[in-house]
Amino acid sequence: MRPNVIKIGLLVVLVGVAVAVGVIVNDSVSIRGYNTIKGVSPKSYGGIVEYPVKRTVRVIVESSLDFQGQLYILDQTGLKLWLQEGVFSPLKTVDIYGGVSTTFEPPMRGLYGFALFNNSNKQHDISLVLVQYGLEYDLLTMSGALIISGAGLAWIGALKKIGSKIRGVRSIQF
Amino acid sequence: MRWEFKNLLRFPILELLVAISVYQSMLLTTTASSGLSEGSDWNWIIERTIGAITTFYGHQVVSLYVPQVFAGVIFASIGIAYEIEAEFVKVSLSHPIKRRDLFLGKFACYFLTSFLLLTGALFFSMFIQNWSVALGILAFPVGIVKILGLLLVQTFFIVSVATAIATFSKSTAISFIVSAAVLYLPYYMFEFAQVKLSFVPPESVRLFWMYLFFENSFWKQYTLSTLVEATVVPVFMALAMLLISFFYFTRRYDVR
Numbered sequence: 001m002r003p004n005v006i007k008i009g010l011l012v013v014l015v016g017v018a019v020a021v022g023v024i025v026n027d028s029v030s031i032r033g034y035n036t037i038k039g040v041s042p043k044s045y046g047g048i049v050e051y052p053v054k055r056t057v058r059v060i061v062e063s064s065l066d067f068q069g070q071l072y073i074l075d076q077t078g079l080k081l082w083l084q085e086g087v088f089s090p091l092k093t094v095d096i097y098g099g100v101s102t103t104f105e106p107p108m109r110g111l112y113g114f115a116l117f118n119n120s121n122k123q124h125d126i127s128l129v130l131v132q133y134g135l136e137y138d139l140l141t142m143s144g145a146l147i148i149s150g151a152g153l154a155w156i157g158a159l160k161k162i163g164s165k166i167r168g169v170r171s172i173q174f
Numbered sequence: 175m176r177w178e179f180k181n182l183l184r185f186p187i188l189e190l191l192v193a194i195s196v197y198q199s200m201l202l203t204t205t206a207s208s209g210l211s212e213g214s215d216w217n218w219i220i221e222r223t224i225g226a227i228t229t230f231y232g233h234q235v236v237s238l239y240v241p242q243v244f245a246g247v248i249f250a251s252i253g254i255a256y257e258i259e260a261e262f263v264k265v266s267l268s269h270p271i272k273r274r275d276l277f278l279g280k281f282a283c284y285f286l287t288s289f290l291l292l293t294g295a296l297f298f299s300m301f302i303q304n305w306s307v308a309l310g311i312l313a314f315p316v317g318i319v320k321i322l323g324l325l326l327v328q329t330f331f332i333v334s335v336a337t338a339i340a341t342f343s344k345s346t347a348i349s350f351i352v353s354a355a356v357l358y359l360p361y362y363m364f365e366f367a368q369v370k371l372s373f374v375p376p377e378s379v380r381l382f383w384m385y386l387f388f389e390n391s392f393w394k395q396y397t398l399s400t401l402v403e404a405t406v407v408p409v410f411m412a413l414a415m416l417l418i419s420f421f422y423f424t425r426r427y428d429v430r
Contacts, residue, residue: 014193019302022200052304076306083216110306111223139302 006161009154016146023139027055030133037126040118047115048128054109054136060129061116062099067124069096072115073104079113090115109138178253178283187252191245195295198241199234200303224310228317229387231300235324236383238292239376242332243357245291247350249284250336255349258341273424281337281416289329293322320386327382327409328375332357334412341419341427374411378404 037046061071072090074082081087094102096116106112116126257263266276301308311318339353361376363369370377381404385392392401 010189011192014189015196015298018193018196019200022197026201052306054303079219080216083219108306109304111219142302 005157006154007157009150009152009157012150012153013147014150016143016150019146020140020143023136023143027133027135030131031055032132033130035128037116037128039123040116040126041123042118042121045115045117046126047113052109053106053112053130053132054138055106055132056134057104057106057112058101058129058131058133059094059104059114060099060101060131061096061126062129063096063124063126065098066122067096067098067118067120067126069119069126070094070117071096071100071102072113072117074113074115075107076111079111082113082115109136178280181253187248191241191248191291192295194244195238195241195291196298198238199295199299220307220310223307224314225317227300227304227307227311228314228321231296232317232321232324232383232387233380234296235321235328236376236380238296238325239328239332239361239379240358241295242288242292242329243336243354243361245288246284246329246332246336247353247357249287250333250340250353251346251350253280253284254337254340255343256346258344259346273427274420277341277420277423281333284337285329285333288333289325292329293325296321296325324379324383324386327405328379331375331408331412334416338415338419341423372400373403373407375408378408 035048037048040046059071059073071092071094072088073092074090078089078091081089091107092104094100114128114130116128118124118126257266263276267273300311304311335357336349336353339356340349343349343352360371360374363371364377364380372378372381381392381396381400385401385404
């Protein structure tokens with residue numbers, strides 16, 4: 001039984017290391033998404049949904065020079081509330097004059113909505129670029145926890161094994 | 175079978191395979207997930223998101239081909255070729271055990287271990303990468319069944335070919351090199367030479383994935399014969415190789 005504890009511990013450590021290395025290798029590259037919302041009417045919303053948002057996001061909004069409006073970022077709950085019950089509670093609001101470039105730190109990974117409000121009196125085409133960069137700290141934390149718990153398991157298994165050997169030697173001596 | 179499992183999963187084979195599989199699954203998942211879409215209906219957005227996740231992971235089965243080959247080749251070379259070479263098979267057959275049971279037990283172990291290892295790694299990655307919608311994924315079991323089906327076909331092909339080569343080669347080194355070369359060649363052609371052999375994985379699995387997840391697009395590009403080539407032919411080939419090696423091991427293999 002004891003060697004199994006060591007083996008399980010080692011396996012958990014290896015899974016943690018594999019997750020961490022996989023995340024670091026992946027996150028060395030940024031992920032880019034692009035979309036154009038055609039013909040957003042005056043005093044109305046144009047919406048975009050992005051999944052999964054898991055790293056820092058740079059949001060770049062581009063339109064014509066006379067465009068004025070707002071960019072709203074909503075999390076999964078906010079998006080659901082807005083679409084199903086009409087309650088609008090964005091996580092972040094940014095004013096736009098012609099265009100804007102801003103960053104957004106998602107509080108947790110998941111589905112996020114990027115809504116654009118056209119505040120001008122003219123119809124506009126608005127393009128939205130989302131670039132995700134940086135590290136997925138939630139997965140790195142999880143892999144750290146896996147490594148620590150796996151090492152702990154292996155250590156307990158090894159201690160028990162050493163303890164049983166010492167007991168065996170003592171029983172031979174006395 | 176229990177002994178065979180212990181033999182396969184001894185240190186450091188299991189540890190290495192688990193690490194490679196998890197790493198490969200993690201690598202695949204993160205590169206995939208960019209995409210913007212417009213939507214104003216909540217249920218449509220959720221359905222589309224879950225659909226995109228399962229479709230993506232279905233396609234990742236193709237990318238898990240190399241770790242699967244690695245697992246299949248190691249298992250068959252250690253479990254069959256090495257045991258024949260070191261004459262452990264003679265010892266096994268000196269016990270009251272039928273040759274049929276010995277062969278099928280070994281094959282079942284390799285198949286189950288490879289399948290469960292890669293399935294575990296893929297679903298582990300799928301859920302930790304998308305834990306915020308994990309329950310949503312479980313609400314769409316059809317997508318998960320499709321992914322499992324793709325993994326099943328690919329694993330069966332790889333393990334059957336590796337088992338057949340190990341049975342006939344009777345040498346660990348030859349079995350390892352030949353089965354790795356034979357199984358890696360289609361991947362090399364698929365990935366680097368851009369020569370797609372539609373009747374062997376990984377291309378056949380890609381076509382099968384396309385049929386399962388994008389049926390309309392599949393019929394626009396391919397015909398029924400391509401579907402038969404991609405689904406029936408690899409399974410038939412694997413089955414034929416397995417049966418030939420089975421009959422060789424049970425009827426012709428000389429233990430003296």
